[in-house]
Amino acid sequence: MGRRSVHTPEELRQLILQAATELIASAGFSALSAREIARRIGYSAGTIYNVFDNLDDLVLTIEARMLDELAKSLDSVPATGEARERVMQFAEAYLQFTHDNPRLWNLLFEHHLPEGIEVPISYREKLDGLLARVETALAPLVPENDQDGLQRRARVLWAGVHGITSLSTADKLSSVTSEAALPMVRDLVSTYLDGLAGQR
Numbered sequence: 001m002g003r004r005s006v007h008t009p010e011e012l013r014q015l016i017l018q019a020a021t022e023l024i025a026s027a028g029f030s031a032l033s034a035r036e037i038a039r040r041i042g043y044s045a046g047t048i049y050n051v052f053d054n055l056d057d058l059v060l061t062i063e064a065r066m067l068d069e070l071a072k073s074l075d076s077v078p079a080t081g082e083a084r085e086r087v088m089q090f091a092e093a094y095l096q097f098t099h100d101n102p103r104l105w106n107l108l109f110e111h112h113l114p115e116g117i118e119v120p121i122s123y124r125e126k127l128d129g130l131l132a133r134v135e136t137a138l139a140p141l142v143p144e145n146d147q148d149g150l151q152r153r154a155r156v157l158w159a160g161v162h163g164i165t166s167l168s169t170a171d172k173l174s175s176v177t178s179e180a181a182l183p184m185v186r187d188l189v190s191t192y193l194d195g196l197a198g199q200r
Contacts, residue, residue, distance in 0.1 A: 009051070012047070013051050016041060017058070017061060019037045019040040019041050020032060021065075022040075024107055027103075028103050029106070029111060032059070033055075059111050060111075063108055064122070067123075067126040071126070074130065076093065084193055086137040087137045087138055087141070091189045092186075094158075095168070095182060098165045098168070098169050099168070099181075102169040105165075135150055138157070141196050142196060153196070160188050165185070
């Protein structure tokens with residue numbers, strides 16, 4: 001990329017984010033380096049650290065943007081209709097999103113902060129917001145005497161859905177089953193919701 005004579009701080013920030021995102025999407029997290037990002041945008045590697053505190057800060061920013069995109073995808077699920085169908089649509093939208101962005105999505109689970117460093121509160125709030133959508137959809141299906149367990153039930157279900165999507169995006173699902181990811185997700189959600197219905 002040809003280097004422009006002047007970039008505003010925000011333009012430079014966006015250039016770095018775009019280059020890093022494209023690098024991860026094409027070659028995976030292991031390929032990410034300040035030197036390669038700098039080469040792609042026509043700046044020195046030190047420039048990256050003038051904009052971001054470190055590579056962890058950069059990666060967390062990419063992850064946060066991706067969580068925002070996932071939220072938009074889940075928000076496309078109609079807010080009306082039967083609760084059971086809505087939960088299923090959330091699961092299918094989640095699976096589709098991970099398949100559309102496999103290396104970027106896997107970044108959330110390949111990237112680990114140094115010991116003792118906590119993720120920003122805003123990042124945690126994004127994750128909680130995503131799960132809150134599932135809880136809202138699941139609430140009508142949870143036994144009335146177990147509404148206190150709603151959060152746990154939503155997270156148990158989503159952990160199962162995520163397990164299938166993770167195997168699928170990592171091309172490891174075939175080592176477990178010959179089934180495709182979508183029917184497995186549908187089967188998991190249906191079975192879980194049938195179990196809830198039996199308790200009501």
